[in-house]
Amino acid sequence: MQDILSLLKLAATVLVPAVTVKAQCPDYSIYSQQRHEPFSTGKYSLPYMRPEPACRMFNSSDVEDAIVAMKDVIKDPDLYRLFENSFPNSLDTAVKWKGVSASNAEEELTFLITGDINAMWLRDSANQMQSYLTLLKPNTSTSSLASLYRGVINLQARYILSAPHCNSFQPPIESGLSPTRNQELPDNFTPPISNATVFECKYELDSLAAFLEISTNYYQATGDVAFFARFEWVRAVQIILETTEALLVGMYASNGSVNAVPYTWMRTTTSGTETLSNSGRGNPVQDGTGLVRSAFRPSDDATIYQLFIPANMMFSRYLDSASEIMAAIGGQRNLANHMHNFSQSIRRAVTQHGIVNDPTYGQVYAFEVDGFGSANRMDDANIPSLLSAPFIGYLNATDAVYQNTRRFILSKDNPYYMRGPVINAVGGPHVSFGYAWPMASIVRIFTTSSASEIQTTLTELVSSTAGLGLIHESINCFDEGDWTRQWFSWANGLFGQCLLDLKERVPGVLGASYQ
Numbered sequence: 062m063q064d065i066l067s068l069l070k071l072a073a074t075v076l077v078p079a080v081t082v083k084a085q086c087p088d089y090s091i092y093s094q095q096r097h098e099p100f101s102t103g104k105y106s107l108p109y110m111r112p113e114p115a116c117r118m119f120n121s122s123d124v125e126d127a128i129v130a131m132k133d134v135i136k137d138p139d140l141y142r143l144f145e146n147s148f149p150n151s152l153d154t155a156v157k158w159k160g161v162s163a164s165n166a167e168e169e170l171t172f173l174i175t176g177d178i179n180a181m182w183l184r185d186s187a188n189q190m191q192s193y194l195t196l197l198k199p200n201t202s203t204s205s206l207a208s209l210y211r212g213v214i215n216l217q218a219r220y221i222l223s224a225p226h227c228n229s230f231q232p233p234i235e236s237g238l239s240p241t242r243n244q245e246l247p248d249n250f251t252p253p254i255s256n257a258t259v260f261e262c263k264y265e266l267d268s269l270a271a272f273l274e275i276s277t278n279y280y281q282a283t284g285d286v287a288f289f290a291r292f293e294w295v296r297a298v299q300i301i302l303e304t305t306e307a308l309l310v311g312m313y314a315s316n317g318s319v320n321a322v323p324y325t326w327m328r329t330t331t332s333g334t335e336t337l338s339n340s341g342r343g344n345p346v347q348d349g350t351g352l353v354r355s356a357f358r359p360s361d362d363a364t365i366y367q368l369f370i371p372a373n374m375m376f377s378r379y380l381d382s383a384s385e386i387m388a389a390i391g392g393q394r395n396l397a398n399h400m401h402n403f404s405q406s407i408r409r410a411v412t413q414h415g416i417v418n419d420p421t422y423g424q425v426y427a428f429e430v431d432g433f434g435s436a437n438r439m440d441d442a443n444i445p446s447l448l449s450a451p452f453i454g455y456l457n458a459t460d461a462v463y464q465n466t467r468r469f470i471l472s473k474d475n476p477y478y479m480r481g482p483v484i485n486a487v488g489g490p491h492v493s494f495g496y497a498w499p500m501a502s503i504v505r506i507f508t509t510s511s512a513s514e515i516q517t518t519l520t521e522l523v524s525s526t527a528g529l530g531l532i533h534e535s536i537n538c539f540d541e542g543d544w545t546r547q548w549f550s551w552a553n554g555l556f557g558q559c560l561l562d563l564k565e566r567v568p569g570v571l572g573a574s575y576q
């Protein structure tokens with residue numbers, strides 16, 4: 062093991078041009094709260110929110126070309142402005158550092174921050190890159206989108222190998238960036254990890270699924286199987302399997318003894334969703350269900366029952382697709398079969414334990430179950446959600462149980478469906494009652510082909526940015542001026558991705574007026 066100084070020296074000798082934003086560039090967390098000219102010509106008069114070119118963190122001519130090409134497709138000036146601002150947001154603002162590993166100059170690394178928080182989430186970074194998936198092509202250049210993808214996958218692999226139960230991470234040592242302080246009082250969790258490596262260590266099954274998702278996306282777009290054999294990818298997948306298989310454990314062994322759980326978490330907080338009951342272990346779950354536990358949701362809120370269905374769906378789906386990468390690598394047949402088997406067994410468990418009967422809606426997916434017979438019936442805005450099941454590729458939108466579930470989610474019977482004159486969408490306990498999440502509106506669009514449903518939803522999105530022309534995290538359903546997170550890159554990229562998808566699927570809605 063090399064010491065840090067010699068690693069840094071090595072890094073200096075193999076340095077590729079790192080991102081250097083000019084000193085006079087404004088802080089985007091402030092820039093994103095001010096209206097910049099020129100304004101769009103529609104009734105919402107939306108500002109131009111991209112940083113000036115010299116202040117952008119990554120340039121891609123493919124992305125610029127896609128933005129220009131959409132100008133002929135999106136006829137409404139305000140909708141086009143919202144697209145133009147949001148789609149490039151992750152490249153413009155979140156590529157905090159790009160370089161190579163100190164121990165291997167061939168290993169690209171991308172530190173991609175979530176936006177207003179200076180840390181890299183496994184889930185956010187995988188999804189931020191997914192916004193540009195349709196533009197991804199094989200390319201060995203370090204200034205390509207492909208390189209950005211490889212850098213995120215390599216850094217995620219490093220993070221997972223160092224702390225497989227954690228959700229959000231500090232900059233790599235090679236970047237020279239300092240770690241960011243999260244909580245005033247340190248969190249109390251097992252297994253323990255240094256706060257120099259980890260920004261937050263909430264165990265969320267979907268974080269591990271996100272690594273398999275971005276891997277699948279890169280592989281399917283580029284066919285670059287050699288990349289996966291070269292660095293830490295295979296080892297990271299092995300750690301993911303070990304970690305998740307250990308989390309199949311229930312609260313009690315068959316003889317009644319209390320099982321040790323591989324992960325515990327407690328935070329000093331006044332918020333119930335930030336900590337776990339039962340001395341950091343959470344509520345009990347039944348043994349032997351075949352579902353993998355998740356202590357937290359993709360909102361970073363604690364689960365009520367740890368057998369969280371949306372993350373099991375997502376993990377099963379991407380474990381299976383990633384098994385194809387493993388099979389293609391050569392010499393990893395057993396591991397590939399193991400991944401496929403585990404994926405299928407989770408899918409069977411979701412069907413067996415995750416579907417409940419509702420007197421109004423019929424058979425529906427539960428959000429969380431405990432395996433003892435209790436189910437938490439709700440949906441939350443963050444992806445993976447139940448609403449997003451077709452978007453994550455677990456099932457088809459035409460699936461009958463999904464359609465029943467969708468009707469339930471988008472009704473007053475979902476305890477977290479937020480309604481009002483400004484916007485109607487799923488929210489969640491993360492921000493609280495009365496705040497709808499644009500991200501859930503976007504997922505609603507992704508999962509329907511009804512032009513009228515899409516247009517109604519787009520109308521709400523265009524008209525509810527409080528004149529700022531960006532996608533916010535949540536919006537008060539009765540007051541567009543009351544919103545959260547001015548700089549949430551994932552939601553912005555997702556909106557751009559959604560309009561590119563509509564161009565292929567339901568192009569008519571992009572020719573409509575939203576005035």
Ligand SMILES: *[C@@H]1O[C@H](CO)[C@@H](O)[C@H](O)[C@H]1NC(C)=O
Pocket residue numbers: 080081114115116117118119120
């Ligand atoms: C992006 O391009 C602009 C010129 O259009 C340049 O000033 C800026 O430095 C570039 N950003 C990066 C990260 O290379």
Ligand SMILES: *[C@@H]1O[C@H](CO)[C@@H](O)[C@H](O)[C@H]1NC(C)=O
Pocket residue numbers: 121122198200201202204205206
């Ligand atoms: C690879 O990416 C670079 C940087 O974006 C670009 O200049 C080049 O044209 C790309 N090569 C191919 C073959 O697409």
Ligand SMILES: *[C@@H]1O[C@H](CO)[C@@H](O)[C@H](O)[C@H]1NC(C)=O
Pocket residue numbers: 240241242243247256257
């Ligand atoms: C790490 O934890 C120590 C001890 O609580 C604290 O003094 C330090 O500021 C923390 N560093 C970061 C980056 O959070």
Ligand SMILES: *[C@@H]1O[C@H](CO)[C@@H](O)[C@H](O)[C@H]1NC(C)=O
Pocket residue numbers: 314315316317318
């Ligand atoms: C009960 O089962 C657990 C798990 O299989 C085992 O570790 C433990 O030794 C058993 N205890 C007794 C008293 O048999």
Ligand SMILES: *[C@@H]1O[C@H](CO)[C@@H](O)[C@H](O)[C@H]1NC(C)=O
Pocket residue numbers: 395396398399402
């Ligand atoms: C996968 O499951 C099949 C049938 O259940 C079994 O025969 C096979 O050994 C398993 N393979 C691995 C690698 O777990």
Ligand SMILES: *[C@@H]1O[C@H](CO)[C@@H](O)[C@H](O)[C@H]1NC(C)=O
Pocket residue numbers: 454455456457
């Ligand atoms: C969706 O439907 C298509 C066509 O019927 C089928 O080939 C595909 O496997 C289905 N996808 C899933 C995830 O079930």
